[in-house]
Amino acid sequence: MATILYYSPNYIRPIVPVCLAKYFKTDIKCVDIATDKENFVRDFPLQKCPTLINKEKGIYLTESIAIYNYIIKNSCPEDEIKNLLGATVLEQSEILRWESLSVSDFCTRAYNYLAPLLGFIPYEAEANSKAKKQFETVLQIYEDCLRDHQFLVGHHLTLADLCSAGSFYFGFKFAFDKHWSKQYPHITRWYKEVTQSPYIEEFFMDKEQAKSFPQPPN
Ligand SMILES: N[C@@H](CCC(=O)N[C@@H](CS)C(=O)NCC(=O)O)C(=O)O
Numbered sequence: 690m691a692t693i694l695y696y697s698p699n700y701i702r703p704i705v706p707v708c709l710a711k712y713f714k715t716d717i718k719c720v721d722i723a724t725d726k727e728n729f730v731r732d733f734p735l736q737k738c739p740t741l742i743n744k745e746k747g748i749y750l751t752e753s754i755a756i757y758n759y760i761i762k763n764s765c766p767e768d769e770i771k772n773l774l775g776a777t778v779l780e781q782s783e784i785l786r787w788e789s790l791s792v793s794d795f796c797t798r799a800y801n802y803l804a805p806l807l808g809f810i811p812y813e814a815e816a817n818s819k820a821k822k823q824f825e826t827v828l829q830i831y832e833d834c835l836r837d838h839q840f841l842v843g844h845h846l847t848l849a850d851l852c853s854a855g856s857f858y859f860g861f862k863f864a865f866d867k868h869w870s871k872q873y874p875h876i877t878r879w880y881k882e883v884t885q886s887p888y889i890e891e892f893f894m895d896k897e898q899a900k901s902f903p904q905p906p907n
């Protein structure tokens with residue numbers, strides 16, 4: 690029985706785990722939840738992606754960070770594991786910090802601000818203005834770090850960058866236009882560089898930046 694990594698093309702958190710499973714040529718089978726809904730819903734009552742399962746081997750994982758850890762530690766040589774996950778306790782902790790920020794507060798705040806502008810959920814002016822400020826706070830944390838550093842942790846690409854770039858994808862696809870990039874030049878420079886890395890370039894190579902930022906409904 691193959692190990693299954695459940696994803697959906699509609700969700701961002703599974704983007705990089707799927708890329709890594711492919712990049713490392715693992716035998717993990719990437720399955721779109723829409724094609725295996727019954728098993729997915731039965732095995733994963735939270736119904737969130739990504740998830741990883743192999744009942745025969747006793748593998749049952751939810752939560753992106755756990756799945757990143759499993760894929761990387763099982764799939765690449767020791768020196769590459771150190772590069773991606775950190776060589777020292779401090780590096781490992783800093784990488785985990787960005788992983789967690791990017792799959793939790795970043796995603797939540799991006800959704801709260803952008804989803805009403807994109808018509809995914811109802812728009813309410815006061816709530817959206819508050820959501821905008823909250824999202825800008827997390828964006829500024831990235832911009833400030835990347836103003837002084839090429840990558841989020843240390844001097845080379847780590848999982849902090851890959852995981853964070855995955856979370857930025859919907860923003861760049863639906864909202865972060867050229868005007869936005871002028872406000873956030875360091876995030877934009879970093880995003881271009883990280884999404885061209887061999888680990889994830891296959892997914893990102895044909896993806897274009899948003900042409901305009903969505904505006905509140907009239
Ligand atoms: N804490 C989980 C969150 C997973 C999550 O919320 N995934 C989204 C896709 S990016 C999802 O499955 N959403 C479906 C839903 O909320 O119904 C993780 O880090 O993996």
